[in-house]
Amino acid sequence: MVEVDLNSLTLAIGKGNRAEAVRLTKQAIEAATPPAQVLAAMVAAMDDVGRKFQCNQVFVPEMLIAARAMRESMALLEPLLVKAGIKPEFTAVIGTVQGDLHDIGKNLVAMMWKGANFGVVDLGSNVPAEKFIAAAREHKAKVVGLSALLTTTMPAMKQTVLALKAADLPGLKVVIGGAPITESFAREIGADGFAADAAGAVDTARRLVAAA
Numbered sequence: 001m002v003e004v005d006l007n008s009l010t011l012a013i014g015k016g017n018r019a020e021a022v023r024l025t026k027q028a029i030e031a032a033t034p035p036a037q038v039l040a041a042m043v044a045a046m047d048d049v050g051r052k053f054q055c056n057q058v059f060v061p062e063m064l065i066a067a068r069a070m071r072e073s074m075a076l077l078e079p080l081l082v083k084a085g086i087k088p089e090f091t092a093v094i095g096t097v098q099g100d101l102h103d104i105g106k107n108l109v110a111m112m113w114k115g116a117n118f119g120v121v122d123l124g125s126n127v128p129a130e131k132f133i134a135a136a137r138e139h140k141a142k143v144v145g146l147s148a149l150l151t152t153t154m155p156a157m158k159q160t161v162l163a164l165k166a167a168d169l170p171g172l173k174v175v176i177g178g179a180p181i182t183e184s185f186a187r188e189i190g191a192d193g194f195a196a197d198a199a200g201a202v203d204t205a206r207r208l209v210a211a212a
């Protein structure tokens with residue numbers, strides 16, 4: 001069996017080298033590397049890019065090409081993370097709030113929710129509150145998940161939570177997350193739940209729906 005160097009995968013994504021990232025991801029999958037380990041190597045790349053961005057060592061274009069490499073590698077990993085479900089437990093709507101274009105973490109949560117056998121309606125990024133409300137109503141969702149990566153879009157998250165709570169959607173639970181989001185912010189804006197990462201988002205959604 002081929003020994004896969006996950007550090008090289010981290011480096012390839014960090015440099016935005018898509019071909020190399022895809023090659024190494026395929027190699028890791030063929031070598032039956034646990035998907036969680038492959039994912040951790042990918043996430044480490046984006047953390048590193050973020051640190052370098054803060055120190056002005058890389059700029060937006062570099063972040064963008066790294067994100068593209070990550071997306072292509074994640075597309076290969078997704079089928080392994082998503083177990084084949086026959087009938088979804090319940091439907092969850094997810095999106096990144098208005099003004100925010102970051103979607104990698106949100107995609108991870110969507111992936112994990114699919115893997116947990118939830119039906120997932122992914123609205124993408126830069127989603128206005130009305131779109132969340134319409135989708136929750138149309139799909140009879142039990143959960144709406146909001147993601148925000150910018151401190152400047154936290155007010156849009158608050159506004160979306162308030163709008164969802166004001167809409168006539170009995171029993172709907174709102175789960176929030178993203179790098180600047182905390183448990184106390186979730187309480188402050190009236191969200192039903194918070195998760196620090198994609199795996200936690202599965203537990204939080206399940207717990208809230210079971211308690212409803």
Ligand code: B1M
Nearest residue numbers: 050100101102103104105145147150151177178179197198
């Ligand atoms: Co931007 N960016 N970015 N960016 N970017 C950050 C977030 C930043 C921290 C970088 C930095 O300064 N170190 C910084 C925000 C600072 C702040 O607000 N305090 C920043 C900035 C400033 C910006 C711009 C303003 C830059 C500019 O233009 N001057 C701009 C804003 C654009 C906009 O949104 N309007 C911008 C643009 C971009 C790109 C477009 C170039 C690109 C996004 C591409 C894309 O997503 N398709 C990008 C990227 C890639 C990043 C970093 C490098 C990586 C983000 C990422 O994908 N992380 C990021 C630095 C960093 O975070 N290290 C940065 C990996 C991902 C797996 O983690 O999304 O946190 P994350 O998700 C986690 C958890 O947060 C959680 O689960 C995931 C892990 O399991 N989670 C949830 C997320 N959503 C959840 C929902 C839940 C539960 C958990 O429930 C529903």
